[in-house]
Amino acid sequence: MKFIRLRPKRPRPRRPAPPQRDAVTPALGVIALFAVCGLGWIAVDQFLPASSQVATFAGTAQERTARFSMCGRNRHTCVVDGDTIWLDGQNLRLQSYDTPEPHNDICGGQAEVALAHRASARLLELLNSNSFTVQTSGQDRYGRVLATIRIGGRDVGDILIEEGLARRWPDGHEWWCE
Template sequence: MSIIRFDQRRRSARPPKSARRDTITPALAVIALLSVCTLGWIAADSFLPGGGQAVVASEMRVQFRMCGSGQRHTCVVDGDTIWLDGMNLRLQAYDTPEPYDDICGGAQEVALAKRASARLLDLLNSNSFSVETFGTDRYDRTLATIRIGGTDVGDILISEGLARRWPDGHEFWC
């Protein structure tokens, strides 16, 4: 058995590693936190609808027609979806019936859908309008509001009984 004696002269003047102040770890933690916050800000700006701000175009006049097979440049798909210069726009805050006879309202829904689509076509072709965009929906359509003289076209269609508020309106065509 060997005995190790404490020798005061061999003791280091530096404190042991465990007692030293670690300055690297807090600095790395701050850098990591700033990186995560920056990435979160970029992701929110890119992926949230509208990215926090709307884009408004100036007043325009464009000639639309009803969309046909393969025609998807500047046309009306239905009462709440259009193509404008190759961009698919889902007009938000209102909903119109779908022009398919196998949906809940059958032939009556199809007839109302055609009236809503024709009215939107007439509104767009008869007036200058502005477009305000707000990001995209789950189908990768650009969410938009179209205003004629400051009034949302959805409000016009709702007041004429051709659409309902979305998402809280009653689906009256079913």
């Protein structure tokens, strides 16, 4: 009889199971990244000086067009009155001229309010029917960006003054108060 000697099998060392992948931690990281970026965007918009916010218009002499309406709740691209507009979300005070106030009859009563509405309507018509250039230069005391808008090389203020809808600023006579 022949004996076959069997060697006992040694158990192979087991490899540890691969670790479970955590899907929550990367997702929270992505959410945190978006939150930080969003807060940064808001902080830049709120706290940078207005001169750096106006970079879109500063120094450009490129002609452009836009579709304006009279301002209501949505103040993105609209006409506030004869010398103030919103353009692409920025409040612009048009320089070198002044128009009557449409909401508070400061000195001219209802005649001033009526003239203010005519000036606003004319500015709306000029902006919607022509291409124009925008040039900015600082801010006024109310935080509005000071700007000059030209149509065919002419300041819109000069057009409104010629048509009897505005006066020179700051030394023009408020003739609508008489």
